[in-house]
Amino acid sequence: MFDDWGKGDPRRMPTWHFHGGVHLDYASAVRADITKQEDAICPRYWYINATMACIKCGKEFCFTTTEQKLWYEDLQFSLSSFPKHCLGCRKALRNLKKLRKEYDRDIADGLRGQSIEAKERLAAVIDGLCEAGEHLPERIHGNRRLLARQIARIRSQVPG
Helix, strand or coil: CCHHHHCCCHHHCCHHHHCCEEEEEEEEEEECCHHHCCCCCCCCCEEEEEEEECCCCCCEEEECHHHHHHHHHHCCCCCCCCCCCCHHHHHHHHHHHHHHHHHHHHHHHHHHCCCHHHHHHHHHHHHHHHHCCCCCCHHHHHHHHHHHHHHHHHHHHCCC
16 A cells, blocks of 8 residues: 555655656655645655656656655646656757747748848748757748748849
């Protein structure tokens, strides 16, 4: 049994609190303040340094007691959530999301407008998405080709 979900002993916490954990460092256990966590049937009574494997690159990383306290008490993340990516992959994914938002926000005006700077920036955004290994719809690749033609046409019209 789980000894009241590990209330008295971190070793008796349900393992689903650390789904995907490669190693749990019980010596690092820090008592959690369950009054600051979201309401849950099974609170986390302890935070434990947990070594996880990144689902993208496979690299191991530590989900520290400090990060867990931030996630579950300060940010009120769901107690069933946990990081799936190492810091490097999380940064890359955030950058990918930023580039995709920039593309979505600017593509219509960029294709219609005459600003070479805007067109070059959009081309760079698409190139960044491709370099990151993002699978892109053919429509985006088509827009990249169109931008290249538009940029070439504008440059050919500039006296040089």
